[in-house]
Amino acid sequence: MPPGRVPRGRNEAVTLAPVTVEAYRAFLASPAGTALGAGFLQCPSWAAVKDGWQAQLLGWGPDPGAGELEGVALVLLRQFPGTRKYFAYLPEGPVTDWTDPHVDGWLTPLLEHLRREGAFAVRIGPSPAYRRWDAPRLKSCVGPERRLGDVLASQVDALGTAVAERLRARGWRRCGGDGTGEDGDAQPRHVFHVPLAGRTTDDLWSGLNQEWRRNVRRSRKEGVEVVVGSAAELPDFYRLLCVTERRDGFRLGRSLAYYQRQYAALNAEEPGRMKLYLARHQGEILAAHTMIHVGRRVWYQTGASADHRREVRPSHALQWRMLRDAHALGADVYDMRGVPSTLDPDERAYGLLRWKLGTGGQVVETLGEWEKPLAGTANQTLYRAFQAYMSRR
Incomplete structure (x- = not known):
């Protein structure tokens, strides 16, 4: 309480x-x-x-x-x-x-x-969580046509279960039904959390899998520079976002004006609430991610990257910097936002989940x-x- x-x-x-x-x-x-x-x-x-x-x-x-x-x-x-x-x-x-x-x-x-x-x-x-799956459990359960709901959760939240029962008893209907699908939700049903409370930066580093640590080291060796940008670089971020949408087969449907309005509004409320992180290599911006901070929570909201020079791993460099900055802010959790419910490696969407699992965090199913x-x-x-x-x- x-x-x-x-x-x-x-x-x-x-x-x-x-x-x-x-x-x-x-x-x-x-x-x-x-x-x-x-x-x-x-x-x-x-x-x-x-x-x-x-x-x-x-x-x-x-x-x-x-x-x-x-x-x-x-x-x-x-x-x-x-x-x-x-x-x-x-x-x-x-x-x-x-x-x-x-x-x-x-x-x-x-x-x-x-x-x-x-x-x-x-x-x-509603804010309570419903179920959680730790990264090691999900990695061991990847397979054709498998989904999150097919895997026994690492933890079932008693509060989330109770809240769902109370809402149903009062005539509320869960959007998208009670299965594993997200259809009907405006916000992601499944999100990815990296716990930060009580951990050191060394703990965060050891929590990354070998592939992530290798890619962060490679970005450093290749000379990728990570900086915090400003509103002036939002057009660069948006250009890369359009590239990412075409490459990965999704569309958020947001305009550059939307992100400019968001950046201005959130930072007017509290300076530094929203930040734009940029990864530069040989003077060119190859990736840009946005981060939002409220209280003891930090969110990685939207990521974008170029199609070329992906071998220098700019997004890994960005996320490692953002993860450490979230820790320095005293956040309890680094929320990487939505992930798909598929565990099928042949599905295109699984790539996003696989990438986030490499941080060693956990998938959290919200009440939706x-x-x-x-x-x-x-x-x-x-x-x-x-x-x-x-x-x-």
């Missing part, structure tokens, strides 16, 4: 109300807020990144207006075409104490508020995202239309 958290009775609710940016940020920076581990998608600055969405900052507590908070939420509202109704989205939120078994105390006022605001459905992203249509026949009808609309997109 986070510091300062007071347990409530089964029927006791807290007040929910809009809060100021200052009160919201103060809570995230407090011991109670830090203990809840908010991600960057729940920072107020993320509202400025999401073009086309309206945003609200909400807080729960004895007296939210006076800054007495127990939890907060950034709510993004997207208007459904041709109506005055909204889809409400809390990416990787709300930021609250999920150990509280009496979730109705804060979920009910949230749903009532959003219904009054014209929302027809709500999507949330959960949706609930709000009460009312019209909302139920609109929710079904919205699902059909999203499937066509």
Whole structure:
């Protein structure tokens, strides 16, 4: 239970109300807020990144207006075409104490508020983990047509299991179903974590597999230079990202303006919150990765690299520097974000998982995202239309 958290009775609710940016940020920076581990998608600055969405900052507590908070939420509202109704989205939120078994105390006022605001459905992203697989276990289970769900987890999180049961009992539906597929989630269902707490840099180095250590040494021998760039190099990053998308067969669908807006918004909120790391070789930028820091968590968000001179291993050099910088910041975990669920080496997507497994971390299956249509026949009808609309997109 986070510091300062007071347990409530089964029927006791807290007040929910809009809060100021200052009160919201103060809570995230407090011991109670830090203990809840908010991600960057729940920072107020993320509202400025999401073009086309309206945003609200909400807080729960004895007296939210006076800054007495127990939890907060950034709510993004997207208007459904041709109506005055909204889809409400809390990416990787709300930021609250999920150990509280009496979730109705804060979920009910949230749903009532959003219904009054014209929302027809709500999507949330609970923070507890569900299952974890250590790298050695997954490496030993690679094979044709195998997936993460086929492998016995190294750890099953009791809290995650309990939260999932509580949400189902209240009519929430897990996006993409309860299998291993990620279809329906806007954020990655499976992410990759490298634990940092209690480890030295020597521990981090020994945690890398032999291939990773060999490639980091090679990048150093070849003269790859890693530096922290600025907004001026974002066009170089975006050019390399387009190259990477073509080479690896995926498309994020984000523009250069998106990354410029993200860089400006996050760093205006806190200088150094988002950094752009560059790997140069013989004066040319061969790879560029972005990193985000909030509280005691650090994320490797997006990576991009050139098609040529890949033998000098610029991305390995970047990640080793970013891993050490995250450790120096006092982060508990280095989050390398999404990985695919396939363990089939013949599938193209497996290459990304294999690369991240080399750091010696673990795959974490989150609870994923959960949706609930709000009460009312019209909302139920609109929710079904919205699902059909999203499937066509």
